Amino acid sequence: AWPVLAVVGRPNVGKSTLVNRILGRREAVVEDMPGVTRDRVSYPAEWAGRRFTLVDTGGWEVDVAGIEARVAQQAEVAIALADAVLFVVDATVGATDTDEQVVRLLRRAGKPVVLCANKVDGPAGEADAAALWALGLGEPFPVSALHGRGTGDLLEAAVDAL
Ligand code: GDP
Ligand code: MG
Numbered sequence: 001a002w003p004v005l006a007v008v009g010r011p012n013v014g015k016s017t018l019v020n021r022i023l024g025r026r027e028a029v030v031e032d033m034p035g036v037t038r039d040r041v042s043y044p045a046e047w048a049g050r051r052f053t054l055v056d057t058g059g060w061e062v063d064v065a066g067i068e069a070r071v072a073q074q075a076e077v078a079i080a081l082a083d084a085v086l087f088v089v090d091a092t093v094g095a096t097d098t099d100e101q102v103v104r105l106l107r108r109a110g111k112p113v114v115l116c117a118n119k120v121d122g123p124a125g126e127a128d129a130a131a132l133w134a135l136g137l138g139e140p141f142p143v144s145a146l147h148g149r150g151t152g153d154l155l156e157a158a159v160d161a162l
Contacts, residue, residue: 002044003162006055006082008075010098013090014118018145019056022047022155028056050159055082075102076109084112084161086154087137088145091117091128095135103135112161115140116154121147 007015016028022045045054057078079085085106089099106113117129120142129142141157143150 002051002053003083004042004053004055004081005045005084005086005158005162006057006078007086007088008057008078008102009088009116010090010096010102013088013093014145015088016056018086018088018116018118018143018151019043019054021145021148021151022054047155047159050162052159052162076105079105079109079111082111084114084158085109086116086158087113088116088118089132089135089140090119091125091132091140091142092119094128094131099135103137106137113137114154114158114161116145117142118145120144120150122149 007019009015019028020026023043028041028043041056043054043056045052055078057074087102087106089095115132115135115137117125117132117140120126120129121144126142129140132140139157141150141154143154145151
């Protein structure tokens with residue numbers, strides 16, 4: 001079996017967009033709005049000659065308990081099954097309480113984590129990315145999953161972590 005790289009993060013941060021970017025095709029469903037219910041989806045992937053299973057934590061069910069508990073639950077399962085985790089944060093929003101919640105799960109799980117500071121579409125966003133050092137997960141990789149900016153460095157670090 002190939003090593004497993006799980007993509008986790010809050011709804012709408014660009015996880016599926018990043019998955020499509022890595023796959024080189026539009027396979028994962030990208031939504032403009034959070035809260036679409038989908039299962040975790042696995043894809044065979046390859047980067048720089050390294051094969052791995054890429055897991056998109058597809059969607060989150062909004063219920064009366066709120067979206068945040070569901071995010072944590074989904075993330076926990078994906079993290080448990082992964083060899084390494086690609087944690088995606090929306091750098092334009094910055095770290096939210098939900099992001100901090102996932103960080104705690106990641107610490108507990110003890111899996112290698114690569115931090116993707118997504119939606120850095122241009123140089124002006126670099127400062128937003130740097131602010132994510134505060135999460136304590138090491139270097140934030142500034143990325144635009146939408147345009148492909150920075151994905152090479154991110155994926156190099158991710159496959160190194162597997
Ligand atoms: P997910 O819920 O985390 O899987 O997020 P999606 O991949 O479905 O993306 C949510 C929204 O963010 C969509 O409208 C995407 O087009 C947008 N998005 C994703 N990545 C980027 C990015 O790098 N830059 C910008 N500007 N928008 C992005
Ligand atoms: Mg998605």
